[in-house]
Amino acid sequence: MKNEEKLIIYQVFTRLFGNNNSGCINNGDIHTNGCGKMADFTPKALKEIKKLGTTHIWYTGVIEHATQTDYSAYHIHPDHPAIVKGKAGSPYAIKDYYDIDPDIATRVPERMKEFEQLVARTHKAGLKVIIDFVPNHVARQYHSDAQPDGTVELGANDDMTCSFSPYNNFYYIPQSELRGQFDMKAGADEAYKEYPAKATGNNRFDAYPNISDWYETIKLNYGVDYQNGGTCSFSPIPDTWLKMLDILLFWSSKQVDAFRCDMAEMVPVEFWEWAIPQVKEAYPHLLFIAEVYNPDEYHNYLQRGRFDYLYDKVGLYDTLRNVSCGYDSATAITRSWQNLGGIEKRMLNFLENHDEQRIASDFFVGNPYKAIPALIVSACMNTNPMMIYFGQEFGEMGMDTEGFSGRDGRTTIFDYWSVDTIRRWRNEGTFDGKLLTKEQKSIYALYRTILTIASQEKAIAQGLFFDLMYANQNGWRFNEHKQYTFLRKYNNELLFIAVNFDNQPVDVAINIPSHAFDFLQIPQMDVYKATDLLTGKVEEICLLPYKATEFSIGTYGGKILKIKL
The missing domain is CATH 3.20.20.80 (Glycosidases)
Known part of the structure; x- marks a missing residue:
């Protein structure tokens, strides 16, 4: 692809x-x-x-997902507050897949x-x-108000006496009422009722989900x-x-x-x-x-x-x-x-x-x-x-x-x-x-x-990648624990990228192995003009397999040096 x-x-x-x-x-x-x-x-x-x-x-x-906001005036069935996380509700407790x-x-x-x-x-x-x-998973009180003609709502034809059936849309805990280990009233006049209980969204197959479960959803x-x-x-x-x-x-x-x-x-x-x-x-x-x-x-x-x-x-x-x-x-x-x-x-x-x-x-x-x-x-x-x-x-x-x-x-x-x-x-x-x-x-x-x-930059969107870290372990002026460096290349454009995770600026000397020159087909040269794409500044660097490339990087900073080969 x-x-x-x-x-x-x-x-x-x-x-x-x-x-x-x-x-x-x-x-x-x-x-x-x-x-x-x-x-x-x-x-x-x-x-x-x-x-x-x-x-x-x-x-x-x-x-549309479960919410504590009442939209019954628009023919949207209200949700019981006990099974809605927060006043607005979780966007991952879907209440109507079609709305x-x-x-x-x-x-x-x-x-x-x-x-x-x-x-x-x-x-x-x-x-x-x-x-x-x-x-x-869906909201515990899933109900589609916008179900298209010719489609059947989830759970409409389920056999709720079966804990599992490939013909069911949900999993059930037969002959068990949901007994959530959380506030089942949450300010409502009546506690939330679910019988038989359905399995909870995070693969909890009993009637006792707790506050750390995805209790507002059903699997x-x-x-x-x-x-x-x-x-x-x-x-x-x-x-x-x-x-x-x-x-x-x-x-x-x-x-x-x-x-x-x-x-x-x-x-x-x-x-x-x-x-x-x-x-x-x-x-x-x-x-x-x-x-x-x-x-x-x-x-x-x-x-x-x-x-x-x-x-x-x-x-x-x-x-x-x-x-x-x-x-x-x-x-x-x-x-x-x-x-x-x-x-x-x-x-x-x-x-x-x-x-x-x-x-x-x-x-x-x-x-x-x-x-x-x-x-x-x-x-x-x-x-x-x-x-x-x-x-x-x-x-x-x-x-x-x-x-x-x-x-x-x-x-x-x-x-x-x-x-x-x-x-x-x-x-x-x-x-x-x-x-x-x-x-x-x-x-x-x-x-x-x-x-x-x-x-x-085509070198990033489409180009080749070469990790330089293996050639810079125990480097002379390169701390492999605090700096990371790599090359990107597309046609005659090379990007030399290095970053500094340290809390102080650094002068680095980065080795480019011979294999990188062969793999990326980089012409060796003692002086290249390089433009730092982050600042627009131009500097001169060397690209040689036997001589480290030197430049500086700021605190928590980076360089993206673009070189025309």
Whole structure:
């Protein structure tokens, strides 16, 4: 699979983006704290997002999910508060696979039309659209108000006397009532009732989920009998497979460009092997990105499951986080990509997303500048996609105590809230930067430069990669624990990239082995003019196998030296 374009993905939590309320209160409802809308993604907003080098926007949380906000006036069945996390609810507790979340609509009855307009606006801005597909679990009170004619609701024909049947959409605990180990009333007059109890989304097959479980969700049945050794019943095709294919085709028809598939490894690979080719036959341009955390399953979900890209969480993300925090050596970066065994071009790189702690939070490095070396490595070391999370480009700290989401260094996905840096940047939709601090402007300028380089330089988007670390162990003027260096090349353009994870500037002397000259076909020369793409400054360097290349790198900095061969 070859992409001429390097994907730069901007993940944005849709309901938080446009919320201008600077006075949100802990656990406030939608009326007190407010809520952003799809309409906040104006042509101006999209143009500004594109300036980062962005190619794709992942609109997180657009499909209708369980909430404590009452939309019964619009014929949407209310959810019991005991099984909704936070006032706004989790975007991964899907309540209606065929509908748009009413929170993000300006006019609730027009919510699907507003989504279609958002997709059209995004495309007009030269950007592509990613949405979530959440296949493993749904909200406990799943009910579709928008079910298309000719389709049957999940669970409608289930035999609830069976704990498992390939014809069922859910797993049941027969003759047992749900006895959650959490507040089953949560302020309501009556406790939440579920009989028979259904298995919980994180593979909990009893009636007693607790507060640390995905208690607000129920597990979907793809034909795997987990309680009896994981035996599979895939023939005839399980009913859930057919229903989920219909859902994928429904959203594909809305002109989206990609699906980010939540917890894809909790759904059998056989389903993906069956479904993805059918979707791509009708919509060949569609991309499928899988959230998979088990490296032993990577090849399986790429090759057999037909995914285009996988999250690189337990590899590069964890490694760069540890190196940035000083817990690991920069030599671990080499081990990280080598451990992928040739699939590194199929991994999605990131330093933040909705699940992870913010870089600038007290729980990560506490300073957005400290992650700039990691950003350069993540964005520039291969041709694969790079993703950032909205606010990351301004050093958003994520240190609010929002409600259900405590002060944990993450931006809430459960509460009605407003994101300080995004609100400052938007400035009532003007995007004039007047409310941003000097540091926020500085961080943004770095992100915009690095991501634009990653998306526009062919040596990064399409070129070859050569890791120089093996030739620089115990170097004369190179600390392999605090610096990382590599080459990228396309035709007659060479990028010499080096980063410094140290808290002080360094003068480095980097060895380029003979094999690099042969592999990349680099002409040896004592003096080359090199332009640092990060600053525009020109310097002279040598490219020789018997003489180290010398230059300086700033504190928590990097160099991307471009050389015309």
